[in-house]
Amino acid sequence: MNEQDTEYLITLQEAAKRLCISLRGIYRLIASDELPHPVKVGNASRLYASDIETYLSQLKETYR
DSSP: OOOOGOOOOHHHHHHHHHHHHOOOHHHHHTTSSSSOOOETTTTEEEEEHHHHHHHHHHHHHTOO
């Protein structure tokens, strides 16, 4: 996936599904600064898909 394909916003629920963790897990990653704080769109919170991909890449490098 190239960077242009991941420059869109996803819900926290979608991010949790992508990482196979709970919504509470997403909040914990945000609180521990492993994920950036979400972008507020009106009342909704969103994350950039590229931030999720970056986090996955970092995990991959950590456990190699």
